[in-house]
Amino acid sequence: MSTFASILIALLALSIIIIVHETGHFIAAKASGIKVLEFGLFMGPKLFSKTIKGTVYSIRAIPIGGFVAMEGEEENVISPTSYSSAKPYKKILVSFAGPFFNIIFAFLILAILFSFTGYALDTNTIIDMNGPLYEAGLRDRDKIISIDNKRVNDPSDITMILYPIKEVTPVNVVYESYGIKQTVSVLPIKQGGKRVMLNISTQNSNTIVADIDKDSNGYIAGLRVNDMITHINDNPVSTPKQLSERVTKNGVGSIKVTVLRENEQLTFVFDTIESESMEYLDLGVYYYSTDINFLQAVKHAVLYSFSVVKTVIVSIAWLITGIVSISEMMGPVGIISTIGEQIKQPTFVLFIINLVNMMAFISINLGVMNLIPFPALDGSKIIIHSIEWIKGKPFNQDKMKYVTIAGFVLLILLLVITTFNDIFRLIK
Numbered sequence: 378m379s380t381f382a383s384i385l386i387a388l389l390a391l392s393i394i395i396i397v398h399e400t401g402h403f404i405a406a407k408a409s410g411i412k413v414l415e416f417g418l419f420m421g422p423k424l425f426s427k428t429i430k431g432t433v434y435s436i437r438a439i440p441i442g443g444f445v446a447m448e449g450e451e452e453n454v455i456s457p458t459s460y461s462s463a464k465p466y467k468k469i470l471v472s473f474a475g476p477f478f479n480i481i482f483a484f485l486i487l488a489i490l491f492s493f494t495g496y497a498l499d500t501n502t503i504i505d506m507n508g509p510l511y512e513a514g515l516r517d518r519d520k521i522i523s524i525d526n527k528r529v530n531d532p533s534d535i536t537m538i539l540y541p542i543k544e545v546t547p548v549n550v551v552y553e554s555y556g557i558k559q560t561v562s563v564l565p566i567k568q569g570g571k572r573v574m575l576n577i578s579t580q581n582s583n584t585i586v587a588d589i590d591k592d593s594n595g596y597i598a599g600l601r602v603n604d605m606i607t608h609i610n611d612n613p614v615s616t617p618k619q620l621s622e623r624v625t626k627n628g629v630g631s632i633k634v635t636v637l638r639e640n641e642q643l644t645f646v647f648d649t650i651e652s653e654s655m656e657y658l659d660l661g662v663y664y665y666s667t668d669i670n671f672l673q674a675v676k677h678a679v680l681y682s683f684s685v686v687k688t689v690i691v692s693i694a695w696l697i698t699g700i701v702s703i704s705e706m707m708g709p710v711g712i713i714s715t716i717g718e719q720i721k722q723p724t725f726v727l728f729i730i731n732l733v734n735m736m737a738f739i740s741i742n743l744g745v746m747n748l749i750p751f752p753a754l755d756g757s758k759i760i761i762h763s764i765e766w767i768k769g770k771p772f773n774q775d776k777m778k779y780v781t782i783a784g785f786v787l788l789i790l791l792l793v794i795t796t797f798n799d800i801f802r803l804i805k
Contacts, residue, residue, distance in 0.1 A: 388440055390732060392419065394479065394740045395442040398747070401478030402445045402471055409467040412448040412458035419443060447471075451778060465766035472758040479744030483737040484682045490733045492674035497532050497664035507618045508661015510550070513561040520553040521662065531677075531684040532664040537691060539565060539658040541700050550660070565658035573625050574652045575634070579606070584620050586636075598647035600634065607642070608635035624649060685738055689745040752784020 396418060403416050413432045421439035428434075449459030456462055460471070500520045504511045515521075521529050524538045525548050542548070547562045576593035577586050577600065584606040589596050606614060609623035610633045624632065629651050635644045669677070750756040765771050 390736050392441050397482045398475040398479050399443045399445045401474035405471040405474035406447055411460050411463055414448055415446040417444050465762045468762040469759050472755045475755055476744035476747045479740045483740040484678050486733050487737045488675045488678035491677055492671045494730055495666040495668045496677045497666050501665050501667055503663040505661035509563045510660050510662055513563045515552055522551045524548050524550050531680045533684050537688050542658055565660055567656055568659045569656040573629055573649045576650055579617050584614055594647040598645040600645055604636040604638050606636050685741040686745055689742050752780050
């Protein structure tokens, strides 16, 4: 898939997420008797529009996002159908519906995805024989319950629990093996940083090539997906750890890679590359997917969605406390770039899986972030209308407009900073 096609699909995917958000506002407004002046798909000049029951439905030229314009949303309009004249609980409903639709949308597409692709159950563990958990006594299919008293409800929780730990210090791991709970102290290992790479990814438990960049030196030399790497510089390798160690020992430069392809031994010689990635702590545990029924898919869609919601909330706390710097934040350019990279997959099935996963993650992020009580976001509107409800009288809409504008200016400033971060990451 070309870069242009990837960017176009990424833009459309992001637009769908935004349109889902605006659809929530639209349906809640209609149900509350608030007049919707226009429901627009995309931005920019109109390409097509049609008026139905007083609402203009339009399609616009720039394929990004969408919007809902309500009567009296930005100014005081004395009318039984205006947003400004509506009861506080109706305005709360309208404000909450956008983020709620994002989270429900993510849950639904994840439930459908998991019912077709399966899911990594909490007992579907592979314990790396060279990792710290194996050394502590854990074995395949042992269930990790908690790390440092933090519950592991979903495999993705492990990364979030370990992320804020900057120094390599022991962590307490509670796990279940054959129905018996046990606790061990484990010293994680540090991964990432500068490393020498073949620019491929392998399966978790062996050296079979799972993915390879078509622009990489290995692919150009002849390396392909499903090749089993057996030797590096004539030294045998049988695990991802051994492969990594051999490549690291080789350093940047020419490397000899021997593979087994359909019982035929092939050898390729090409240059390795040096890559720098964010450092992280690892316990040496992997999860594999297995077929599940629809009810199990629904259950794990809920658990995964809850895990992502928790991740967003914790990330905001990390940003405030300085654990995460503002330079690590991602803006629209970074999101589109990330989606574009995620959907570059060797098969259509992997393309769909990665696209749906990324859309679900971003949709939940958008939903939760919009609930933050920050001016111009839905969360601030919910707080304001809740105060109106308690006080029994509305805020002056004209004055609130200036608060919204101030919040919007700050959001634009944040957008500029994150966009700068995105561009810096792309050209780095």
